[in-house]
Amino acid sequence: MDGFRNSSVFYIMPGGGQHAGELLPEAARREVAEELGIDIRPQSLAFIIEGAHDEDFHRVDFIFLCEYIGEISGAVLQGDTNQIGYAWLDIDTLNKQSLFPSKLRRAIMRLHESGRTDVYLGNEGIGDPECLD
Numbered sequence: 001m002d003g004f005r006n007s008s009v010f011y012i013m014p015g016g017g018q019h020a021g022e023l024l025p026e027a028a029r030r031e032v033a034e035e036l037g038i039d040i041r042p043q044s045l046a047f048i049i050e051g052a053h054d055e056d057f058h059r060v061d062f063i064f065l066c067e068y069i070g071e072i073s074g075a076v077l078q079g080d081t082n083q084i085g086y087a088w089l090d091i092d093t094l095n096k097q098s099l100f101p102s103k104l105r106r107a108i109m110r111l112h113e114s115g116r117t118d119v120y121l122g123n124e125g126i127g128d129p130e131c132l133d
Contacts, residue, residue, distance in 0.1 A: 008098070009084070009098065010098040010099070010100050011087065011089060011097060011098055011099045011100065012099075012100050013061070013063060013104070014031055014032045014035040014036055015028070015031050015035075015061065016031045016034070016035070024042075024045070024062050024064075025042035025064065028040070028042045028062070028064050028066070029041070029042060032066075034078060035078055035083075036076065036078065036086060037076045037078060038068065038070070038071075038072055039068070039069040039070055040066040040067065040068055040069060041066060041067050041068075041069055042064040042065075042066050043064065043065045043066060043067060044064065044065050045062060045063075045064055045119065046063050046064060046065045046107075046111065046117075046119065047061075047062075047063040047104065047107055047117075047119060047120075047121055048060065048061065048062055048063070048119055048120050048121065049061045049063070049101050049103055049104065049120075049121040049122065049123075049124060050122065050123040050124070051101060051123065051124055051125060052123050052125055053125050061101065063104065091108070091109070091112050094108060094109055095109060101121075101124040102124065103121045103122070103124050104121070107121055
């Protein structure tokens with residue numbers, strides 16, 4: 001999905017909070033349905049990345065490999081007001097895209113190229129210099 005901050009456009013994965021009693025794959029499926037209006041089936045956990053931005057905020061992202069159920073052509077952005085659209089990013093140019101967290105770019109490319117990568121990607125904070133490369 002496309003978002004913006006300080007007039008800069010960047011891409012993020014669909015997602016959000018997990019409900020009490022909800023399993024992670026169920027949360028992923030629900031969030032994608034809520035934000036894009038499409039149905040997915042999470043297959044396996046691909047990546048975990050943390051974002052500790054300050055003492056009051058810490059998020060943990062669980063990124064799943066998924067398959068579509070039905071047609072993707074019906075996707076409609078239903079996110080918050082900071083989201084301006086959705087797009088598929090070309091795997092061949094992913095390292096040049098503004099995907100956040102940026103550690104996902106390298107991890108997704110490694111997974112695509114070799115079929116393997118580390119699952120736990122560590123922390124990426126707002127001030128992390130790796131966010132910019």
